[in-house]
Amino acid sequence: MSDLLRQLLMLPDPASEAAREIDVLHFVVLGTTLVGFLAVACVTAWWLWRYRRRGDRPTERVTGSRRLELSIGGALLTLFVGWWVVGFLQYLDLQDAPEGAEEIYVTGKQWMWKFAWPSGRAVVGVLPVPVDRDVRLVLTSRDVVHSFFVPALRMKQDALPGRFTRLDFRADRLGTYPVYCAEYCGQSHARMGATVVVLSAEDYADWVAGRTPATLVPLLKGREVPDVAAEGGLAAEGRRVMQRVGCLACHSLDGSPSVGPTLLGLYGSEVELQGGERVVADSDYLTRALRDPNGQIVAGYDPVMPSFEEQLSAEERVAIFEALRALGDEEAP
Numbered sequence: 001m002s003d004l005l006r007q008l009l010m011l012p013d014p015a016s017e018a019a020r021e022i023d024v025l026h027f028v029v030l031g032t033t034l035v036g037f038l039a040v041a042c043v044t045a046w047w048l049w050r051y052r053r054r055g056d057r058p059t060e061r062v063t064g065s066r067r068l069e070l071s072i073g074g075a076l077l078t079l080f081v082g083w084w085v086v087g088f089l090q091y092l093d094l095q096d097a098p099e100g101a102e103e104i105y106v107t108g109k110q111w112m113w114k115f116a117w118p119s120g121r122a123v124v125g126v127l128p129v130p131v132d133r134d135v136r137l138v139l140t141s142r143d144v145v146h147s148f149f150v151p152a153l154r155m156k157q158d159a160l161p162g163r164f165t166r167l168d169f170r171a172d173r174l175g176t177y178p179v180y181c182a183e184y185c186g187q188s189h190a191r192m193g194a195t196v197v198v199l200s201a202e203d204y205a206d207w208v209a210g211r212t213p214a215t216l217v218p219l220l221k222g223r224e225v226p227d228v229a230a231e232g233g234l235a236a237e238g239r240r241v242m243q244r245v246g247c248l249a250c251h252s253l254d255g256s257p258s259v260g261p262t263l264l265g266l267y268g269s270e271v272e273l274q275g276g277e278r279v280v281a282d283s284d285y286l287t288r289a290l291r292d293p294n295g296q297i298v299a300g301y302d303p304v305m306p307s308f309e310e311q312l313s314a315e316e317r318v319a320i321f322e323a324l325r326a327l328g329d330e331e332a333p
């Protein structure tokens with residue numbers, strides 16, 4: 001039944017349980033509104049016939065019923081609010097991976113999608129993910145707004161310059177699924193695609209560790225797969241970036257005092273700001289700290305940190321972010 005409907009609506013086969021649930025809601029909404037539409041059309045036709053003009057006989061007088069109107073209105077409202085609640089819960093589901101989910105960084109740029117793993121693997125245009133495991137994509141953009149759209153997983157999320165957004169899913173079918181950019185982003189927007197490859201647990205472990213499983217070979221042909229895993233992964237790359245751009249002149253990574261607060265244990269901890277406000281150092285906080293360092297000043301420090309907005313590429317930002325995460329001791333929200 002669902003398969004027939006999918007064919008009729010030209011929907012690709014879903015590759016996750018969440019996608020199947022989204023389809024069910026989709027079918028229920030379409031089916032119910034179709035039935036409603038037919039009912040209204042039939043009643044209209046019947047009334048046209050029943051109250052047609054017959055010679056000079058006056059039409060019978062019609063009186064409305066408030067009770068009937070209120071109950072029809074109430075029933076419809078309940079139905080729509082019910083759908084909204086179900087839809088909203090499904091939406092939240094796409095942002096709700098449990099702790100320990102596999103994290104992958106996604107960077108959009110004109111006109112390609114780039115994927116990076118904390119282990120240091122990185123590739124353009126191909127996104128290997130493990131089957132039956134929770135995955136969290138952390139998305140950002142290097143230039144303009146893009147939107148990461150995977151029809152088979154029924155999910156879509158904007159990738160914004162200077163900010164991190166996320167997308168959580170759990171694919172349960174091996175295979176390859178196309179990715180599109182769903183936000184007009186310039187000349188080659190239509191060709192800004194990629195492929196999600198759902199791999200078995202063993203193949204995926206191979207990929208992360210720096211080997212290339214056979215399934216990926218044809219897809220990776222002609223693509224550059226720089227492997228920084230040998231040099232300690234993305235977090236180590238982040239430390240090198242921090243060293244290079246001069247963060248370490250003011251921040252220590254080992255807890256010792258300096259011009260600025262130490263970055264050890266910062267991620268996920270509670271920070272006291274000037275004025276007494278307390279905030280949790282999550283990914284949003286760190287992004288703001290880099291973009292507009294003097295927007296929120298840490299209590300007890302001078303506002304001397306320069307902005308690195310222009311100097312850092314999205315990749316460098318991702319690497320710094322990963323390094324800060326590795327230095328933190330807790331999982332931040």
Ligand SMILES: [Cu+2]
Nearest residue numbers: 146181185192
């Ligand atoms: Cu785009």
